[in-house]
Amino acid sequence: xxxxxxxxxxxxxxxxxxxxxxxxxxxxxxxxxxxxxxxxxxxxxxxxxxxxxxxxxxxxxxxxxxxxxxxxxxxxxxxxxxxxxxxxxxxxxxxxxxxxxxxx
Numbered sequence: 478x479x480x481x482x483x484x485x486x487x488x489x490x491x492x493x494x495x496x497x498x499x500x501x502x503x504x505x506x507x508x509x510x511x512x513x514x515x516x517x518x519x520x521x522x523x524x525x526x527x528x529x530x531x532x533x534x535x536x537x538x539x540x541x542x543x544x545x546x547x548x549x550x551x552x553x554x555x556x557x558x559x560x561x562x563x564x565x566x567x568x569x570x571x572x573x574x575x576x577x578x579x580x581x
Contacts (some may be wrong), residue, residue, distance in 0.1 A: 530554065 552562045
């Protein structure tokens, strides 16, 4: 129950009120939310998402450098991928950047 509360709180902050209501409506009823409600949800999503990108992207790039740039190129920020991104085998994870060792 705590996890659900955390997820809903984060969704409320990032997506906005209308989007959360739309997601809950679809989960409960199984019906799509009418188009006007979806259109009203988009600005709330963008209003919450853009500041997060503006804050996180420079910090991630500073920490991980070229590795993060390759990831950003491979994974779109606005549209979901249909399959997970996998780092090519020839690119090694920097232990210094992550603080963890790669297990083979």
